[in-house]
Amino acid sequence: MNSTGSMNRALRAGLSLFGLLGAATLGFFAWQSFYPVSAAAGWSVQTVHRDVPKAASLMPLPDGSLMVSQELNDAKGSIVRIHPDGTREVVVANLSKPDGMFATHGGWVFSQETGNAPVSFLKDGVVTELFRGENVQGLWVEGDDLYAIEDRKENGRLMRYRWSDQSLTVMRDQLNEGESIARCTDGRMLYTEKKKGVIRELTDDHSDPVVVAGLNKPTFLMCDERGLWVNEDSTHRARLLLIDRQGRQQTILSFLKAPQSIVRIGDGTYLLAEGGRDRVLKLVSQPLTLASDGVKH
Incomplete structure (x- = not known):
């Protein structure tokens, strides 16, 4: 008992x-x-658009509206236009994980991060397939060249498409979860390998040195005169980092959930897609003030 x-x-x-x-x-x-997103000293953050499912790429338009790719799978994804008054218009529907977007040639190119999906060109309401890839995510356009990078484990490619002759060239292969490619203001072209936690420079000799290492799932990149902006594609405690020209790293935002692209919309003002919370954030640099003691605050 x-x-x-x-x-x-x-x-x-x-x-x-x-x-x-x-x-x-x-x-x-x-x-x-x-847990609320935390901004570094000198910065403020607020939510400007809610209920944006799996917000990924952002593209501000001259009239103040915003194009957003909603990265849902199984033909449930879309590209929407959020007008200044808050109304929304579906621009392209029935997409599978629409991700990268880039304005070019009077329209927009966009990718779909799923198997053997097309990179397409949208202009005047007409969608034209340019080429196909496996899990294409990041896009970058310079003149006649459209760069695309695949988010694949170990077998990812970085490709260049030529508008003039529709040729497709594999620039790099065997990449491990390549997610973003961007040209910086200093002339360097950089790309990420998320699995390895590194950012590499695309070089003519194919050496592609690591310029930043030890990152936590680096995804979208963006450069301006402040330096290199890096989002971490982590579902918990992700950060937005800013790396200056001297290589100094600063955490601008903390406690993000799967942040995706960041774009600049004005002097000291940025928009950031936080896909893990289905929203778009606005990040603003606060001006320094001079106190009576002569110290900047």
């Missing part, structure tokens, strides 16, 4: 402990999901 009672008490204690551990785990993930 005593033995049976002891076993029952032990079983109840074990179940209670298991329940507590489960509750703690759920609480931890809830905290991760809902």
Whole structure:
């Protein structure tokens, strides 16, 4: 009788402990999901658009509206236009994981991050297939050249498409989760390998040196006179980083959830797609003020 009672008490204690551990785990993930985004000193952040499912690439337009790719799978994805008054217009529907976007040639090119999907050109409401790739994510256009990078494990490619003759050249292969490619203001063309946590420079001799290492799932890149902006494609405690010309790294935003692209919309103002929370954030640089003691705050 005593033995049976002891076993029952032990079983109840074990179940209670298991329940507590489960509750703690759920609480931890809830905290991760809902903990507010934190901005570094000198910056402020606010939500400007909510309910934007899997927001990925952003493209501001001259009239103040915003093109957003909604990276849903199984033909549920789309590219939408959010007008200045907040109304939304579906520009392209029935896409599978639409991701990269780039304005060029009087229209927009966009990718779909799924198997053997086309990179397409949208102009005047007409969508034209340019070429196909496997899980194409990042895009970059310079004149006659359209660069595209594949987010594939170990077998990813970086490709160049020529508008003039529709030729497609594989520039690099065997990449490990390449996600973004961008030209910086200093002339360097950089691309990410998310799995390896590195950013490389695309060079003529194919050496492609690592320029930044030790990152946590680096995804979209953007350069301006402040330096290199890097988003971390992590679902918990992701960051937006700014790396200056001297290589100094600063965390501008913390506690993001799967952030994607960042674009500049004005002097000291940026938009950021936070796909993990289905929203678009606005990041603003706060001007320094001179206190009576002569110290900048």
